[in-house]
Amino acid sequence: MANVFSNIGDWVVERAPGLMPVYRKHMTEYYAPKNFNIWYYFGSLALLVLVNQIVTGIFLTMNYDPSASGAFDSVQYIMRDVEWGWLIRYMHTTGASLFFVVIYLHMFRGIMYGSYQKPRELVWLLGMLIFLVLMAEAFMGYVLPWGNMSFWGAKVIVSLFGTIPVIGKDLVEWIMGDFLPADATLNRFFALHVIALPLVLLLLVVLHLAALHEVGSNNPDGVDVKHGPKGNRWDPTKPVDGIPFHPYYTVKDLVGVGLFLAIAAFIIFFQPSFGGWFLEHDNSIPANNLVTPAQIKPVWYFTAFYAIVRMIPSAMGTAVWGVLGMFGAIVLLFLMPWIDGGKVRSIRYRGTGFKVALTLFVLAFFGLMLIGTDSTAELIPMLFGASADVTGIENLFGRTMVLIYFGFFVFLWLYTHLGWEKTKPVPERVTTHE
């Protein structure tokens, strides 16, 4: 039997001699630094979730009806009458939320260890593009079940484009294909969600990995193993602190995959709506343009950016500033390689200012999430008493968080470009060698 397989293998290789070199370049002869820590699981986990979304998505598509009259019923049909339909749908909905958990942690890792710094700018830019497309993908996917929160979420998010001067109103109608989210909107969101954006995502993921493999992986020490001493067990010309991606990191990632799947399975089987955070209660009510949900808020993963829109006041007769702020918050992340002029990569050797700033940045992000999820409406009376001025305190808190969010980038530029940062000496090699 083994002989048959190796014969088939030889037959293919003989006819495609370029195949094995590609495999070796990206797997068995891709030398990754040997000191990856827990933060380095999230890249492979993101790929795993992407595959999960595509596979479960294909099966959902087989029974989903992308029409305003049939969408809601077809989701219940999947939940009740399709064999294992509930499992497929919960894998998809839980996967969507976990995708963002994983991506946010992956991005945080990049900032913490300076993975966007030269020569990895392109890797970062492609990654940010993935994040942007993923947000569009998630938003459109959220509209498809056509529950009441789908409808109102779509209405509010698309209306953000309406704040653009002059063309805003026409743009909103053009996006929705109607005056309200309707059948036309659902049809086009379906097409974009299941075909257009997944194709773009896959292409970007391939490019992200290709760009990474051109320059090599960063690591928690921020030391380029390529520039260190040469000669490891496999190749005298390759970095001494590098180990082949396969089998070392494939086997290691398997541990991360196992643990991640166990957590995901726990959510899927025991808490699929995650207390209303992954699947919102109001989405169990069919879309209804006459009944507004008590609170319209996006799913948790958008709430930080949504809070920025809400917290920036309108001025000069237009509310476009909030929307600009939201997009600016993402554009600034794109520009990280140029905003951060730090001399060292890893947080281990960076100045105290960077550590404090990054901590505040993360806290501000969580603070904005509290506002975006409208948790502040409950928290403020809890902390300040029932008679507290909720809007006043929320605005004060939220605007402080917005200032910290944007302040992080301003500070980082000044701190590194004006030479204020006092770094620690970076070792010659990664710190975990014999």
Next chain:
Amino acid sequence: MNKRYISIFMLAFGLLLGTTAAVAEGEGPELPAAGNNLRDTASLQRGAHIFFNYCVGCHSLKYMRYERMADDLGLTEDDVMKNFNFTGSKFGDTVISHMPADDAQKFFGKAPPDLSLEVSAKGADWVFAYLNSFYLDPKSPIGWNNTVLPNAAMPFPLWELQGVQVPVMKEAKAGDDPQIEKLTLLHPGKLTPQQYQQAARDVTNFLEYASEPAALQRRHYGIWVVLFLLGFTFLAYLLKKEYWKDVH
């Protein structure tokens, strides 16, 4: 240094989860826990009985099939077709109330909602509280009102079980609208208050089941899937250790 950052980060994440969980619990007025249990098949059967005797006249469960219900609640086709099916539906059909929607609109001013997803939308505690909170209200056009959903257009179908409740008013300050402090039983029903609580809990349980029949399956399989994956993780960890023996 790195460990410290991880711990700060985990702490922040934990705080966020903690506060959001607290907030999720605290939405709207505090409701007592329904205390129902989907694994209690007898309770699901009793709940189904009450639903089909008192509720289905107006409310459909348009996504719930008789056949599925028989399978999940341990009932035979005969049980279900004789006791629950009053509309001549087939065993594989969904539960549709006999009341024509147009008439319902005329009778109540608003068609009674389908209850297939009521617990998903509002929560079990809400449904349980709602069933406990009807009272006589001469000012309401239908004679009934409800403290959980004020001015609901729904008469109280379970009055003969619970009895008739009337409100006890709080002492209102001058100029304020009087507020209801609590409800008290004016005429007892067929059931004692404890029995009625259980009946309301059974209906809630049945409606929670109806809003997601798959909940029974996922709890059944879930524990094995999680255990398998933890076992897999352990084996993967051993494999990793073996492979990494020579990495220093």
